[in-house]
Amino acid sequence: DEDDDPLSTDPQERACQILERTNITITNIAEPIVHESGEECPEEIRTIAVVGNIHPIGFEDSITSDAPDAIEISPATGTVAQGQPNKHAGAYLCTRTVNFVANITARVVRYFPPDGVAITADEAIALCGRGANVGNTEETKQIPVLLQ
16 A cells, blocks of 8 residues: 555655655534524534544644634644544534524644654645645535524
């Protein structure tokens, strides 16, 4: 398996290998958030999203919402090792009065390869250059928010 091969000592090739051998995934996303009028605000949500990693290169992730005025995510960062999901909780802040869809995006901030030399996602992309596989560095999923 290529994932188990040692990383190159050439900085550019190493950066490309790190990008190719990782893939951030949102393995679980909240069901539609249904908030009924009169319910307690903010409404706590035990799991907004779970970030996963099936590859041996661990990473630090950040998770954001495109509706930060309405959806709070906590913790907003975490570390994901191979096979170890990182759960992000949060809250609906009750600031909107109509149904909407929130885009939740998980991004790799920094990689922790087995050789012990951490590298940020931005550094890896810059070093790898035009061949950088940036599709593995973030994923977005949607959560409908229904107000009743």
